[in-house]
Amino acid sequence: MSGKADDYEAAITPSASESVATFAERKGALSRVQHALHVNPALVPLFVLVVSISLFGLLLGSKFFSPFALTLILQQVQIVGIVAAAQSLVILTAGIDLSVGAIAVLSSVIMGQFTFRYGMPVEIAIVFGLAFGTAIGAINGWLVAVMKLPPFIVTLGMWQIVLAANFLYSQNATIRSQDIEAEAPLLQFLGTAFKVGAGEDGRGGATFTYGVIAMVLIFGVLAYVLGQTAWGRHIYAVGDDPEAAQLSGVNVKRTLISVYAVTGFICAIAGWALIGRIGSVSPTSGQLLNIESITAVVIGGISLFGGRGSIMGPLFGALIVGVFTLGLRLAGADAQWTYLLIGALIIGAVAVDQWIRKVSA
């Protein structure tokens, strides 16, 4: 048998021309790229991220390509990043959550007001804030899963309700950073910063905050959960085809409710991180978090139709937005250019998503 194979090889070798070999190789490389993108959709945003960092690095030199500026981007995207992680879970189930930002802000207001208005121990107030976010998420999930209402409508309504409740409850009053620092520093815990490689005077160098680490941890945990646990696989299954998932024994309702509840919980953590970032408790912050998180998720290559995408994508998506914002700012461009380019990126990301799907199909 081996002899026969040898004969066959020998027979075709002389007839194989150079051009055919090149063609076959090119096709192989392209399909390898297509395959890689299909298996891991986060590669596209990662590529864009690396290219944009290099581009701004070349353009702006050490001003941008410094530990200080690069870690500054991490700090600036931490809130959007955490909320985008939460948003990804809902979008993977083919839903959308417009109430994420409002939940984050009201959770932070609850943490602050429970401490300062009712004199609660700050730990308890934080637990209440986190529980509140989870509860609102669970209500969203119940309305979507059990009442069968469209996620867009449910969370559109919840967004208004939570935002109005936020202003009514807080009376739009800010709790000042100095008061929090003096009486309830735990509220600012996620804003705690530590520096790596700073100069003698404590300036420059890489600066990380606990909030940034929390963001990375949340993405890490979600990546594990989505890839390695039954619950994670169920999320993909429900997003891909809820009926097929139901028939395969997945409890679709419970999965959906838990996804929205976890989303609410992560948003409440974002609210806590928000206090750390801005120092104060401010009911007017985070108004655009829902749109910004959806932007990060879409640029991160998660399909809005559900069931497809890598959780690391939105992290890269949020970072891309951060890189463009700071890079263009340092380059002295009008802030409008940032929005224009982000808009182009969103459309580009969806186009690439469609292209990958078409090729692989």
Added chain:
Amino acid sequence: MKKLLIGTAFAAISTAGSAMADAHSVSACLITKTDTNPFFVKMREGAEAAAAELGMTLRSYAGKIDGDHETQVAAIETCIADGAKGILLTASDTSSITGAVQQARDAGLIVIALDTPLDPASAADATFATDNFLAGELIGKWAAAQLGDDAANARIAMLDLAVSQPTVGVLRDQGFLQGFGIDLADPNVNGDEDDARIVGNDVTAGNEEGGRTAMENLLAVDPTINVVYTINEPAAAGAYEALKSIGRENDVLIVSVDGGCPGIQNIADGVIGATSQQYPLRMASLGIKAIAAFAADGTLPENTTGKDFFDTGVALVTDKPADGVESISVAEGTDLCWG
């Protein structure tokens, strides 16, 4: 018997009705952007107090959020139908609302724009507002005086409101630069100045988060910034957090505009150096009195001499008074603050 009863009831109601009409013959409307912002809450307090004093009826309306134009239009229509004598209005959409305002004026109401001038300002019968340019000028002069000779080498960050450059943002920004002694180029545009002392302009949306991010961005451009102009006190608080994170909170001068209570407290704590305080309560109570005067004999309020609006006053609040710049202390500012 039944008829008699009904008749008596009618009589009672109509007497009560006319009695009410006698006591509250003049009614006025207050329409604000929202009813949650402490600035507008204070405005409503001022209007309510003045109305009670003059025996007027006040109805208050507010948009659901800042920018909620439709609710404001509906409120104007309600006021016309209600037979109000006048409307105090802080418009969300200063140009689109002029149609509804004209309707009210045609119906014989006096319309006074509070805090925010309409576009064009002449669309209202009068404007009662803070002189925002002067507010900026005061903090600019103060900052220059604090720096003394170093003002020539200042590194200035300008934290503005929004990329669309709303009037209030431009007036405060340009006022500050004028007060600091910087050539304005076009006084209607932010960011077109070519003075090398200005590191850059960025936008904050007037909140803490925006203030922090904008400050970080400008610090990345130039870490030696030592003067920071901010559109309002929440943005200033955010900028302070950014400076604190790199250990520079004590060697940078932050100035602001507004005069809210948290902002004044931040001056006492050394977060903000000085702020220009505005007076929403006074705006509203003067507005109600103007409506009462109009209802009595048709007199229209007159503008402050030399300005195209009625200036409701502004005062510089600081605990470090500078020569040649009039200011009030933090204690006085706290008595007058809102929110």
